[in-house]
Amino acid sequence: xxxxxxxxxxxxxxxxxxxxxxxxxxxxxxxxxxxxxxxxxxxxxxxxxxxxxxxxxxxxxxxxxxxxxxxxxxxxxxxxxxxxxxxxxxxxxxxxxxxxxxxxxxxxxxxxxxxxxxx
Amino acid sequence: xxxxxxxxxxxxxxxxxxxxxxxxxxxxxxxxxxxxxxxxxxxxxxxxxxxxxxxxxxxxxxxxxxxxxxxxxxxxxxxxxxxxxxxxxxxxxxxxxxxxxxxxxxxxxxxxxxxxxxxxxxxxxxxxxxxxxxxxxxxxxxxxxxxxxxxxxxxxxxxxxxxxxxxxxxxxxxxxxxxxxxxxxxxxxxxxxxxxxxxxxxxxxxxxxxxxxxxxxxxxxxxxxxxxxxxxxxxxxxxxxxxxxxxxxxxxxxxxxxxxxxxxxxxxxxxxxxxxxxxxxxxxxxxxxxxxxxxxxxxxxxxxxxxxxxxxxxxxxxxxxxxxxxxxxxxxxxxxxxxxxxxxxxxxxxxxxxxxxxxxxxxxxxxxxxxxxxxxxxxxxxxxxxxxxxxxxxxxxxxxxxxxxxxxxxxxxxxxxxxxxxxxxxxxxxxxxxxxxxxxxxxxxxxxxxxxxxxxxxxxxxxxxxxxxxxxxxxxxxxxxxxxxxxxxxxxxxxxxxxxxxxxxxxxxxxxxxxxxxxxxxxxxxxxxxxxxxxxxxxxxxxxxxxxxxxxxxxxxxxx
Numbered sequence: 009x010x011x012x013x014x015x016x017x018x019x020x021x022x023x024x025x026x027x028x029x030x031x032x033x034x035x036x037x038x039x040x041x042x043x044x045x046x047x048x049x050x051x052x053x054x055x056x057x058x059x060x061x062x063x064x065x066x067x068x069x070x071x072x073x074x075x076x077x078x079x080x081x082x083x084x085x086x087x088x089x090x091x092x093x094x095x096x097x098x099x100x101x102x103x104x105x106x107x108x109x110x111x112x113x114x115x116x117x118x119x120x121x122x123x124x125x126x127x
Numbered sequence: 128x129x130x131x132x133x134x135x136x137x138x139x140x141x142x143x144x145x146x147x148x149x150x151x152x153x154x155x156x157x158x159x160x161x162x163x164x165x166x167x168x169x170x171x172x173x174x175x176x177x178x179x180x181x182x183x184x185x186x187x188x189x190x191x192x193x194x195x196x197x198x199x200x201x202x203x204x205x206x207x208x209x210x211x212x213x214x215x216x217x218x219x220x221x222x223x224x225x226x227x228x229x230x231x232x233x234x235x236x237x238x239x240x241x242x243x244x245x246x247x248x249x250x251x252x253x254x255x256x257x258x259x260x261x262x263x264x265x266x267x268x269x270x271x272x273x274x275x276x277x278x279x280x281x282x283x284x285x286x287x288x289x290x291x292x293x294x295x296x297x298x299x300x301x302x303x304x305x306x307x308x309x310x311x312x313x314x315x316x317x318x319x320x321x322x323x324x325x326x327x328x329x330x331x332x333x334x335x336x337x338x339x340x341x342x343x344x345x346x347x348x349x350x351x352x353x354x355x356x357x358x359x360x361x362x363x364x365x366x367x368x369x370x371x372x373x374x375x376x377x378x379x380x381x382x383x384x385x386x387x388x389x390x391x392x393x394x395x396x397x398x399x400x401x402x403x404x405x406x407x408x409x410x411x412x413x414x415x416x417x418x419x420x421x422x423x424x425x426x427x428x429x430x431x432x433x434x435x436x437x438x439x440x441x442x443x444x445x446x447x448x449x450x451x452x453x454x455x456x457x458x459x460x461x462x463x464x465x466x467x468x469x470x471x472x473x474x475x476x477x478x479x480x481x482x483x484x485x486x487x488x489x490x491x492x493x494x495x496x497x498x499x500x501x502x503x504x505x506x507x508x509x510x511x512x513x514x515x516x517x518x519x520x521x522x523x524x525x526x527x528x529x530x531x532x533x534x535x536x537x538x539x540x541x542x543x544x545x546x547x548x549x550x551x552x553x554x555x556x557x558x559x560x561x562x563x564x565x566x567x568x569x570x571x572x573x574x575x576x577x578x579x580x581x582x583x584x585x586x587x588x589x590x591x592x593x594x595x596x597x598x599x600x601x602x603x604x605x606x607x608x609x610x611x612x613x614x615x616x617x618x619x620x621x622x623x624x625x626x627x628x629x630x631x632x633x634x635x636x637x638x639x640x641x642x643x644x645x646x647x648x649x650x651x652x653x654x655x656x657x658x659x660x661x662x663x664x665x666x667x668x669x670x671x672x673x674x675x676x677x678x679x680x681x682x683x684x685x686x687x
Contacts, residue, residue, distance in 0.1 A: 038672040048674035055677055056600055062213040070206055070433065074199075074425045077411045084409060090333050095195055098411040099474040102202045103467035106209060110463040113213050117456055121679045 054120035062113035069105055073097065129270040132515035133522045136308075137285055164299050164448050170461035172299045173445045175306030177204075177462075178469060179255075179528035180262035183313060183521045185577030186470075188494035190477025191487060192400065192575070193415045194408035196425065197477070200577055201470030203429045203584075205463060207436025212459035215437045217452030218599045218676035225447050226440060226535070227591050228543040234598045234672055237606035243613055245543030247590045248440045250621050252536035253567070254583035255439070256529060256560075258576040260568035262494060263525040265576075268350070269495045270518050274383075275350060275572050283565035285522075286529050290557055299448050305527040310469055312520030316501060316513045317475045323504050324479060332478040335404035338485035339394055346387040349380045351491045351573050355395035362389040388486075395489065403481040403488055415578070415642075423646065424639050428581060431645035435584030438591025440539065441531035451680045476500060494576050497521065529564075536560050581643070582624045589616035589648040593656050602670040604656065605663040612656025619648035 040048060076097075077083065083094040164172075182204065189197035224230040228244040231237065263285075264278030271278075321329065357373045364370045366385040378395075380386060388394075394402060401408055412421035413428055436442065449455040480487065480496035483503050487493050498521060501513035537556035545552075571579070590613045597604045623644045640647065 038668050038675055040671045040675055040678075044678060045671070045674065048678045051679070052600075052674055052677040059213040059600070062209065066206060066209050066213075066433070070202065070429050071426070074412055074422060074429075078422055081410070084411070087333075090330065092333070092409070094411040095198075095333075095409075095474070098195065098202070099198045100471065103205065103471060106202075106205055107464045107467055110209055110212055110460040113209065114456060114460040117213075117217070118453065121453070 051120060055117060058113065058116040058120055061116070062109065065109055069102065069109070073102065129511070129515040129518050132519040133267075133270075136519045136523045137289060137526065164450070166449065166454050166457035167461055168303050169299060169445070169448055169454070169458045170465055171306045172302035172448070173442060173458060173462045174465040174469070175302035175304070175309070175527050176441055176445055176531045177439075177466070177528070178306065178309050178524055179580065180259050180266075180521055180525040181576045181580035182469070182473070183309065183524040184262050184266070184494050184497050185258070185575065185580065186473035187476035187480065187497045189575060189577045190474060191403055191480040191484070191496050192493040193413065194401065194403075195411050195474070195477070196413035196421065197577070198411070198474050199413050199425055199428055200432065200581070201473055203432025204436070205466040205470055206429070206433045207584075208459050208463045208466065210433050211437045212456055212463070215595050215599065216446055216455040216459040219443065219595065220446055220449055220455035221452045221676050221678070221680065225444050226538065226543075227438065227443065227594065228539065230598065231594065231609065234676075235604070235606040235609055235669075236666070236672075237610070240606050240610055240613075241543055243610055244591070244594070245539040247586070247613065247617060248539035248543070249536060250617065251438065251583050251587050251591075252440060252532045252539070253564070254586060254621075254624075255580055256532050256536070256564045257567045257571050258574065258579040259525050259529045259532070260564050261571050261574065261579075262576045263522060263529075264568060265350075265492075265494055265572075266498055266518050266521045266525075269498050270514065276569055279565055279568045282525065283561050286526065286533065287558055287561050289526060289530060290533070290561070299445075302445070302527060302531075305523055306465065308523050309520050309527075310465075312516050312523070313469065313472055316517050317472045319509075319513060320479055320500055320504055321475060323509075324483070328479070328482055331482045335409060335478070335481050337405035337408070338402040338481075338488070341388045341390060341392050341394060341486070344387060344390050345486050346385050347380075347486045347490050348385045348492070349382055349490045351382050353380045353489065353491055354378070354398060355380055355489070356398070357393075357395045359393050361392045361395065363387065363392065364389075394486075397489055397491075400488055403485045408481070415639075419635055420639055423636070424643060427639065427643035427646035430649055431581055431585040431588050431643065434588035434592040434645070434649055435586070437595055438587030439584075440535035441528065444531075444535060453679065491573060533557050533560050533564075582620075585624065585643065585645040585648065586617065586620045588645050589620035589652045592649065593653045597653070597656055597660075599673070599676055601657075601660075602673045603660055603665050604669075605660045605665050607663050608656045608658075608660030611659045612652050615655045616648060616652030619651055620644050623648070 077094050081094075083097065084092050086093040088096060182201075186197060186200045189200060219230065222230055222233045224233050226244075226248065228241045228248065231240040231244045260279055260282055263282035264275055264280075267273065267278030267281055268275050324332075355378050357375050357378060359375060361373045362370065363373055364387040366387075396402075401414075407414060410421065413425040414421040415424060446455045446458060449458050476497045479500060480493075484496055484499055487496055487499065492499075498514055498517045501510045501517065504510060505513075534557065537553055537560050540560070541553045541556050593612055593616065594609050598609070623641050627641050
């Protein structure tokens with residue numbers, strides 16, 4: 009086994025901070041090549057559209073559900089297999105809906121990143 | 128046996144941390160190990176760090192105390208990762224920033240904003256850590272019968288020892304293991320309880336009746352001073368005194384005393400609490416302490432939890448272990464699925480608790496319902512076994528979250544707030560922070576674990592959420608706008624919550640808007656940030672600084 013130089017192992021956060029203090033330099037100004045800039049603009053627009061869509065759907069779900077439950081107190085009395093429907097609507101139903109929403113948004117965000125030429 | 132189970136959790140955690148470090152051959156392996164972690168493993172680690180004592184104990188406790196509507200906590204805690212996935216995960220990973228202060232400097236180039244963000248990390252971490260220590264102290268109190276302060280001090284000692292031994296330090300697979308452990312220790316006892324209680328109790332749990340009479344002789348152990356209002360002559364035996372019949376009126380039960388109510392006795396009223404099982408209790412909207420305006424309270428909670436998740440300092444660091452932006456996004460999506468499994472179960476404990484242990488609401492001990500249920504259902508060795516499992520799980524939850532938060536907090540203090548940095552000082556800061564949290568948790572016995580954690584979310588939602596969302600998606604954000612917006616958000620969330628500890632707002636609308644300010648403080652912070660930014664001019668490089676966050680790494684022609 010070759011001899012290795014000993015290095016203090018720290019968390020990435022500490023490493024960054026120490027590097028920052030050692031160089032004392034402020035960050036370099038961000039810069040993008042013109043070709044990248046154009047593509048970045050396009051992706052930014054597409055991603056923003058996708059993100060706003062997902063957030064809007066999430067809002068419909070988590071604002072709509074309480075409104076629905078407040079508007080129809082009768083759901084407390086309706087039972088499925090002994091459990092009040094309103095309890096199911098709050099304790100169980102949101103989770104599969106959230107998982108599906110996450111899946112949907114993930115797919116769209118990844119599609120927006122793909123170059124336009126590819127199908 | 129219960130204490131042994133908790134010690135075992137601590138030992139296994141430390142061992143996995145130590146073995147994991149030993150198994151890694153070279154420093155460079157250690158430093159790049161994070162790059163190879165798959166989204167699924169990383170999502171388990173995120174969930175492991177996220178599921179705190181507030182989720183393990185607090186949500187079920189709030190269901191017992193405030194009603195079925197408290198299940199919205201779980202929905203909000205999970206939905207936060209959708210906001211994270213859609214708005215923050217991938218671009219944040221691409222900045223290479225590990226913390227919000229790093230992000231603030233990378234995106235807006237302002238050292239002042241970095242320091243302000245460091246202060247906000249401090250506030251969020253404190254609001255999040257105090258209830259963790261409270262919960263850990265409470266668990267130890269329940270299982271060993273020692274006073275509350277002993278539990279908190281022991282919990283602080285356990286965290287400090289684990290830190291000193293190097294266990295769990297930033298090791299992804301330790302957190303992933305913690306998630307598996309917590310999930311198992313939460314779900315298996317829940318299923319056992321449901322099977323064990325019998326058909327009658329199951330039916331009662333689904334169709335609760337208001338807790339107005341004691342159905343059996345019930346000893347109530349008061350852990351805090353509580354004022355009770357007796358409405359009719361009530362036979363009771365106070366510990367150390369002969370049996371007596373209380374005339375209607377107000378009585379103070381002092382902490383540490385046990386009142387045994389006779390079978391059939393009327394349940395006294397507690398100011399500011401609804402008895403479990405009533406019609407209000409069973410409504411699926413959040414109505415804390417019966418203050419009214421359940422819709423507002425529910426919305427405020429959801430805004431805080433959904434938008435606050437993206438600003439939690441210990442969670443953001445975890446996303447950095449993804450290989451790239453795409454991996455971070457996948458991590459967030461899988462986390463939604465993992466948390467969805469966990470949050471199906473707090474309701475089981477809450478609903479069973481409302482039938483089997485409604486007297487906990489009298490004693491102000493609803494946070495203990497999860498660990499108290501097994502012994503109530505089975506007084507033999509099985510009950511003890513499951514109490515041990517649940518206590519171990521709660522302690523694992525406490526350890527995982529507190530260590531992550533303590534590291535984030537001391538990182539903020541020594542990297543963002545103080546000049547210069549040494550590893551030694553970082554270590555001392557971490558220990559100092561643990562001592563500070565113990566000192567704050569000692570007088571916090573009467574605060575709800577779940578509610579206090581939500582204040583942490585409210586602060587994150589009112590400060591870091593606008594900074595991250597506008598910073599990532601809006602090129603015109605200026606450093607000045609970010610500073611003013613964050614200050615406004617910090618004062619209207621943390622300031623208002625802090626003031627509500629000293630000034631009691633009249634119950635009703637004002638109490639909800641002041642106790643749960645997210646509903647108005649988040650929009651206020653957003654609007655301030657936008658308006659102040661529009662009055663200023665972003666630097667010429669601002670547009671490139673924002674756009675590069677959206678470029679997929681694999682196609683990037685200018686690597687950092």
